[in-house]
Amino acid sequence: MRPMRVPFGPPEWRIGGVRFRAVAQPAVIGSRIGRRTIGPASSGTSRSSLTEDRSKMASIRCFLRSGKSAVSVVLRREFSKTSPAAVQVNVRDALNQAMDEELERDEKVFLLGEEVAQYDGAYKVSRGLWKKYGDKRIIDTPITEMGFAGIAVGAAFVSQLVLTRLNHLLLLCFQAGLRPICEFMTWNFSMQAIDQVINSAAKTYYMSAGAQPVPIVFRGPNGSSAGVAAQHSQCFAAWYGHCPGLKVVSPWNSEDARGLLKAAIRDNNPVVFLENELMYGVPFDLSEEVMHKDFVLPIGKAKVERQGTHITLVSHSRCVGFCLDAAAVLAKEGVECEVVNLRTIRPLDVETIEASVMKTGHLVTVEGGWPQYGVGAEICARIMEGPAFNYLDAPAVRVTGVDIPMPYAKILEDHSVPQIKDIIFTVKKVLNM
């Protein structure tokens, strides 16, 4: 019997007078049962075409299939009776709360890494968790990445038989093993452990022909910081995005951080979660629905952060903010940029990018990592190979970090990463302005 994923919680509930419906999102089944992301209230909502019964049947159907599908729950607003109350949460706290809620929800989730417990986290992301959950679930490790990454993957291997309830059915099924969250103090140190991430975590489900899932999350800050020099500033989005079997996620704001981390923890697959140190302290407004403890964002779905008509800017992580800033400046000159926040590096949401390019006819990708064999390179190649190519009015262009190891001196460091002026310059070049 293959291990299966049992959906948690009721398929429908209420929050503050608003009725929410759980819609099953099977990864393998060809039918698209309302795959929409949650955006701000103003981005328009649409009714699900399913009735309640159909959605319940969809849930049961998908978990009765083999454990290939991760049933992620997507919230959809049925009607808005009350406007959502906004709470200011910075990215660090969003990650902290997401982990706290998932630790509370599922006993099999645990966190290990350097200084995560008694020190409250090197960047304070795991503040308060050790006090609340104790030594068993929040584990301080020695400075031995290869070792503890391997230990984390091994812990994720062990599955057990459990008795669970789904609505009116009592089921006996395998549940995937423990659900470790393995923190790397920065992703630079993951190079010491990369064999465990790729060879032991990413490839195992394939090599075992589906017998051994690895429900693990690797997380930590990625990319450039401020003044930490060459060995501590590399972006690993392209490295990990290269590998089948891994899901690679790169949140930008607090909503992304919260929803995607929860989704990653609930996902039965190894997920590489690339945070950004410079975003940790940045606050964002979060609506009530985002603050709900079952709020998750789908992995593999990009979000259009800003609608536009003249050019598409595709980015991930901190550079999304730069794109929005550049778009604001360009709007004054009459150029309306559509900004797409990738949210996930692998699987890449090519459809959203294609739809946008087919609308605007121009594409610029923006990333902090190095240009050669990078995220932008992949996006450009895919657009070329797909239907959107015929809609391009100019070659697609990448804005990237400079192709050098990160220098230490401030003036050099500032010139090593893409700046807002680089984005504006590139947009104008592409639009022939």
Add this chain to the structure above:
Amino acid sequence: MSSSAVDVDLVGNVILVAFCFDRQEGRRGKPSADRWRPNSMQKMLTIISNVLRGSARSNGAQVVSEAASLVVASRSYADFTPEATFDIKKVDLHRLEEGPPLTATLTREEGLKYYRTMQTIRRMELKADQLYKQKIIRGFCHLYDGQEACAVGIEGGITLSDHLITAYRAHGYTLTRGGTVREIMAELTGRRGGIAKGKGGSMHMYTKNFYGGNGIVGAQVPLGAGVALACKYLGNDQLCVSLYGDGAANQGQIFETYNMSSLWKLPIIFICENNQYAMGTSVERSAASTEYYKRGDYIPGIRVDGMDVLCVREATKFAAAHCRSGKGPILMELQTYRYHGHSMSDPGVSYRTREEIQEVRSKSDPISMLKDRMLSNNMASIEELKEIDIAVRKEIEDAAQFATTDPEPPLDDLCSHIFANDQPFEVRGATPWTKLTSTS
């Protein structure tokens, strides 16, 4: 201690003069254990007895000034003890029949040199702390104060033609390995006068036979073994000192390095600077065995008091002799302590108490220990050491001034030094239209 305070009555003057002569004055060639009175001392005693007899009542001031001139005259450097032998702590041994000697001989010159170097490191680190808080230094800054005896002692046991590599707490070693305070501070502030032209920063400083400054914990140890391999290969009788901390000691690559360097008998000294804490994790919480000098298993090891510069020096000499005789690697654990937190972003008191830090500072400070030894054995005077302090302070101030006023590196330097010995080539900038050039 000055004998020029003459504003008290005669009795007071007598006491003052007598106090001046509490300091022992030795003569060249005699060990410190002997206390004896040279002629000047006898003269002083005569004066004192005259005074006490009251015969000097009328010319008390003159007496004191006479005494003062004698005191000044007798403070010539020829009267300092040139060399003294000290008992040092016994080291713990692992797989060794005998260890370093139990006594260490220190000459006056060496003592002053060690004092000056340790004081320079101390002041430089404190200045870096200050500059960091003023945001003139940014990024990572891992300070070495408290551990000065390790850097200075190790250098005392090897020569500049030997090699050394360490982790990120490297400012002290950059200095002992030939860097200047100016270059180091300018590197911390990211200026073109920095030892790495501003491109490396705190953790990436290099000098001749000093391979950094390494950011990835534990990675420097195999690198050090590689340097040792090259030394053996080239047959130059040099060795490599490879340092790591108690946190890094658990790294797998270190054990791999132990194996290969033993197998191939590489001239490497592994040194574990055990300052009790790996960032916020104490040794008990991170290591199943905290006897780091034994962790090399088949590699002989010694555990040394890392707060005593003489202990460290003798142990290093012993280890260097072991390596150079072709016996292969040896492991040294230096028990030391850092006063600051792990880095400038760590206050350093969430995982240890202020009392603990204070206790180490008062009982085991390496600079104080050396100072007390030298003063109590008349190897230097307090004034002399104060002068050194002042000179060091000035040096640091000048360096800090340079480090804050030197301009940042030029933008032309952005892409240089990617490849060595290559033709200049084009580097892609942030956009495809930003074409930059890399020169070697």
